[in-house]
Amino acid sequence: MSRRSLMRGAVAGAGAIALPALLTACGGGPGGDGKTVTLGSNASDPMPKKAFADAFSAYAKQSEGGRKVKVNIVDHNTFQENINRYLQGKPDDVFMWFAGYRMQFFAEKGLLHDISDIWAKYEGFSDALKAQSTGADGKQYLTPYYYYPWAVFHRKSVFQKYGYTAPRTLDEYLALAKQMQKDKLIPIAFCDKDGWPAMGTFDYINMRSNGYEFHKNLMAGEESWTDNRVRDVFDTWRSILPYCQPGANGRTWQEAATSLQKKQTGMAVFGLPHPGQQFPEDERDDLDFFPFPEIGAEHGQDAVEAPIDGFLLAKKSKSLKNDKTMESAKDLLSWLATGEAEDVYLAGDPNNIAVSDRADTSKYTPLQKKAVELVSGARQISQFLDRDTRPDFSSTVMVPAIQDFINDPKDVDGLVHGIERQKKTIFTSES
Incomplete structure (x- = not known):
């Protein structure tokens, strides 16, 4: 894949230990309010943890009808090592994960919700980013958020x-x-x-x-x-x-x-x-x-x-059987796909690069600018060993x-x- 086409929009991304009980869906299921979306997060380190908290808080403030996000944070490695068991058990409505093969694998297993309907309305993403968010069936499953080289x-x-x-x-x-x-x-x-x-x-x-x-x-x-x-x-x-x-x-x-x-x-x-x-x-x-x-x-x-990280909907989330919760979850993803959402996150964590060309790059640090140049100047982009297999x-x-x-x-x-x-x-x- 040409890295120029991949990042064109970005320049203007079964373990043995059971997940802790806190990483389970607890939002607006059949008996919930339909306004609370649970989100499984692997952002356990202080800087991204706070930056995501800022982003989800910004979403709640601008959302209509009092929608909000309940974040369940698990150690990054524990989350990654147990993702298969998590998705086949009682996952949150939305969860953080990776683009490419790692996303496609779970899509083929029927563990992700198709979000092609909202992807069609996304703006600011390149065709190659769309390809990295697309399963083997041609449907979109990932909302990309940032990348890093x-x-x-x-x-x-x-x-x-x-x-x-x-x-x-x-x-x-x-x-x-x-x-x-x-x-x-x-x-x-x-x-x-x-x-x-x-x-x-x-x-x-x-x-x-x-x-x-x-x-x-x-x-x-x-x-x-x-x-x-x-x-x-x-x-x-x-x-x-x-x-x-x-x-x-x-x-x-x-x-x-x-x-x-x-x-x-x-x-x-x-x-x-x-x-x-x-x-x-x-x-x-x-x-x-x-x-x-x-x-x-x-x-x-x-x-x-240059791995790409983003957000997906878990097919086995019981809460998403509630139409109102599904609507709220897709509303969250649609907001996360905006330049505004990326701006809020990157203000707190300047160690990643926005994937949307609607994001404000004027405040990028010299290191971020150099990272953009590195990726945009490459001839091919890989997603990392554990994401490409x-x-x-x-x-x-x-x-x-x-x-x-x-x-x-x-x-x-x-x-x-x-x-x-x-x-x-x-x-x-x-x-």
């Missing part, structure tokens, strides 16, 4: 102090890492306790080495994980690991991002919100990034990871596989054979 983040002051320059190639990246070690810095902040952060590094090495199309086909189960191209990805990654923070599987993304903020580490492969949320407001101007370095000239730095494959196979690799990067042969064996079972099943 992944890159290599660092502090300007650290680079200025030591005279570092942003590397363009892998060789330059490794040379910079070696110099950081000499300067008594840990070169690369690294973490994977949450099970997903290291996926960004895998994706970038894969796309830089083998191109976006191979990434897409590998995630779709159409390429073999025993292919030499995949082995090369892990071999390349192994050459980077000596410069990464040790003990990554015991470190959360917040801890890794904080080490960057404290100038203990020199660089970090992250999405824009992750270091942004850990930097105090008076230090945020010191945060900068460069694109993940080129590995093969054929693919250069063409592809960019089946959720069961991501959670049950790739999370432990990458963590195993981080613990013992020597046995690449055994690793890829194990992934391929499990992939065949999952992608040929109907589960």
Whole structure:
């Protein structure tokens, strides 16, 4: 997919632990008032939590008839790991989730409400954003809200102090890492306790080495994980690991991002919100990034990871059987699709980028403007490993596989054979 078409509108996105009881529908069901919409939120960190609260409060103030949102917040990782059970159990009316394959998978399972009727009235979204919100049946299921790019983040002051320059190639990246070690810095902040952060590094090495199309086909189960191209990805990654923070599987993304903020580490492969949320407001101007370095000239730095987040309606919500609650839920989504709604959110969380061309970009920070340039200048856009593939494959196979690799990067042969064996079972099943 062309990233220019995807973001044209944005420039002017079964776990083992049961969800807490609070993440259940409790709004206007058959016995409710029809005006209260429950919303399952994975925005558990302080900054997005407050920004969403501001947005939902703004909605309630402007809505007709006293409509309001009751937000049920669950830890981000717990929400993500248990999304399948959540959607098949007693979900909220509306919930936060992701565009692309992760949305399409649940649409095919009949777990989402079709919102094509209100999507037809949305304004300010590009055709490519619509495509990312569309299921295999051609119907729309997601209301996109924002996107954010992944890159290599660092502090300007650290680079200025030591005279570092942003590397363009892998060789330059490794040379910079070696110099950081000499300067008594840990070169690369690294973490994977949450099970997903290291996926960004895998994706970038894969796309830089083998191109976006191979990434897409590998995630779709159409390429073999025993292919030499995949082995090369892990071999390349192994050459980077000596410069990464040790003990990554015991470190959360917040801890890794904080080490960057404290100038203990020199660089970090992250999405824009992750270091942004850990930097105090008076230090945020010191945060900068460069694109993940080129590995093969054929693919250069063409592809960019730029996940899109948004809102969906849960098919199994009992409350939505009430026509008035369904009307209220769709009214909420229609408001969230406006530039005004994005403006309210981004005023409290300037670590994301609006998807609507009706949003006010005049107040964007220099970092946000640079993020827009990065995405609009890419030739392809990926949604991230755990969004570009089946959720069961991501959670049950790739999370432990990458963590195993981080613990013992020597046995690449055994690793890829194990992934391929499990992939065949999952992608040929109907589960």
